[in-house]
Amino acid sequence: MADRTKQEIRFNAFDMNCVGHIQQGLWAHPRDQSHRFNEISYWMDYARRLEEGLFDGIFLADVVGVNDVYGGNADAALKGAAQVPVNDPLLLVPAMAAVTKHLAFGVTANLTYDAPFLFARRMSTLDHLTGGRIGWNIVTGYLDSAAKAIGLDQQAAHDDRYDLADEYMQVVYRLWEESWADNAVRLDRENHLYADPAKVHAIRHEGKQYHLNAMHLSSPSPQRTPVLYQAGSSTRGRQFAATHAECVFVNGQKMEGVRAIVDDIRAKAVELGRSASDIKVFMGATIVTGKTAKEAQEKFEEYRRYVSSEAALVHASASLGIDFAKYDLDEPIETGKSNAIVSNIEAVSRSAGPQWTKRKLLEQMVLGSRQPPMVGSAEEITDQLMAWSQQAGIDGFNLSRTVVPECFDDIIAHVIPILQERGVYKTGYREGTLREKLFGNARLPKSHMAASFRQNRQ
Template sequence: MPREIRLNAFDMNCVGHIQQGLWTHPRDQSSRYTELQYWTDYAKKLERGLFDGIFFADVVGVYDVYGGNADAALRGAVQVPVNDPTLVIPAMAAVTRHLGFGVTANLTYEQPFLFARRMSTLDHLTGGRIGWNIVTGYLDSAARAIGMDGQNAHDDRYDLADEYMSLVYKLWEGSWDDDAVVNDRAGGLYADPARVRMIHHCGPQYKVDAMHLCAPSPQRTPVLYQAGSSTRGRRFAATHAECVFINGQKMEGVKEIVDDIRRQALQLGRAADDVKVFLGATLIVGRTDSEAREKFEEYRRYASSEAALAHAAASLGIDFARYDLDEPIETGKSQAIVSNVEAMTRSAGPQWTRRKLLEQMVLGSRQAPWVGSAQRIAQTLIEWSETAGVDGFNLSRTVVPECFDDVVELLVPELQARGAYKRAYREGTLREKLSGGARLPASHMAARYRGARVNDA
């Protein structure tokens, strides 16, 4: 019997997300991203297809590496304009019962005390269906937007992130006891002061003396996602993450990353299956292979090479506008998404050019789509799950909403027929649906910050 495959929609509160240019397709509705009805209809569709969740990407800067300015990004709607993803989640939660919500938030630019309150609030409002994709940023434009000269070095950002995590764990896990809220109307006692404690944190980056402002939410700590697969990113994931998002590349490369993260998790005293891995994928599904291929050929006519290069330039930290089509590109030491540079080198070879890059961008991104009938795509997902050890897939949109209609109506029934996809949701919080436990397990480092010893940890 195949392993159960999990699916997330992968999207962003903007017009152009991953597949650049497809917003120009006449059937695409992504320009409705400012309408609440767009998002509530989206949520109901995903829940009908038993999706585990929607994974929201986010950036707080603009893509201004290509050509040294943001002109190409603005022309092509390359993740700009972009709205706050957290604000649509309560509305989406209100029209669903089970759908999870993974939201990207950049800890480099988020004050931890206020961020902890916002995530607890979302956990309350969703009934325990919130997850946090932990990112440290990769855009110099974001750093400049908040008054910095530029972003910190890649590995230094992870060092800051380790301290940040210890602080929010203290707030989420240690400030309030489970039974602190008494809600005794007759006695006039709402919360027992003896069961609520101040958090005292004084570290290299942060100082906090305060109690958490929120009563314990269903999950306390949100489900923890992490999307870095560089050497430093893997160590961070093995320490903190419950779900890891890996960008698509060759199967042997994905398997090596999955095995390494789980090996490091075991060394830290965690169980290997404490870490679920989601692979980024773009699907074009048809009733037959020829129907899917015809749809692919139609879509590719709307892809934008310029927008794709603007996106790649920022995420790789390289201005491709400086190079001729076949001129070798010098990668150097990037402070952007290091794992993206490593993945690109693996797929295009150590000496890549703009031509090699553009050859991979058939739909406006570096992620080549999987194209085929529902039967063919189902088999592909099962092979990746069985061979590379991934638990699920983050499916980036192409033309919405039809790309997810195809998954719900064609692919999901095929996966169910093969015993590789659930037929009903499990009850409980997002964490209970993913791993069976309502709280982070005792083996997770957050557990050391629980109870009266929170300030000694």
């Protein structure tokens, strides 16, 4: 294992364009400002705050369906604001980019329900407007309600969705990497030549799912392909991540379990001809901290008073594909074969045992989610973060909000200075695009499968 004692730790704020994201119920806290998610000024201030605090980026989750598995309807989700209402995350980016220079934006977009031709243009546009600060979290969805919303009876099977995603990626790679040559744009005013037609090529793709004959509508953006994020930890998801992802998002559980997932993804990437260093791993984390351990514990106990157990079960039901409303507290839960987020089922089974119950699940959700919070002084939190980095191979953390904005203010005021003192957090931003900041290269490396399409763009 490489020496990671001085490995730089990276922070993304983890949020969603909605009221209740991960820690269900905390929107009811009197100091929480997430109810302002419809205000553009809220997000602009959010971005300024994160950049002043030297956060690497903001990672915006998304769903395109409603959490209606619990009780068989959306009533509890609506009452508890469990990821509904939810607005489009991509539309926030230009406003936040306009008031920042370095902050990056990881946006979740479900490829299952979005035509690759139009989506590729949307991401190229954002890459242009942000000066190369955009990343895409590749998801295939997990809600039947999303499939029904576009006219299908139900979503495709879990592994079938990944098969579709592999082909989707080929199409968007070709649009981003192949269609326009690097020197296609001439901007020759004297000869009235903006782009050289000989340097712009139509992409022809005839596949099982997609058929395309078109040139990419956007000229090459700073990164061409956005930085690629992926959050699948299931067996099929890990293979997809090893093939495509540059940044992998994992959920915290026992350290040895996370280490095994990280090692497996990187080993699979090496088998595909990539380098283990081509992949950065971000772990989901929730931090409650203060000037002292006592202050942090008091804040934690205060937050707990606003947790909604029902809304937490609504979210868990949707992501696990299990209607918890049907079970008594101590009735053994039958997981069967889930078509939702398979890695979540696997994680719960590891932490609660094979015969887990609703009571066991609720005992884990102390702040309204299955993500156990880190509670303590800045020194204690720093110790934990560095342990994860050094022992589990974690490169950074997606920090889910509790009570905003104070949860991030606390991290900026208390934790980041200690990390800086220990030499594992930046004291200023590097110049360049998001990919340059993460990997030192503006474009995908030659080892990535997308690079194979570049030879056709001369």
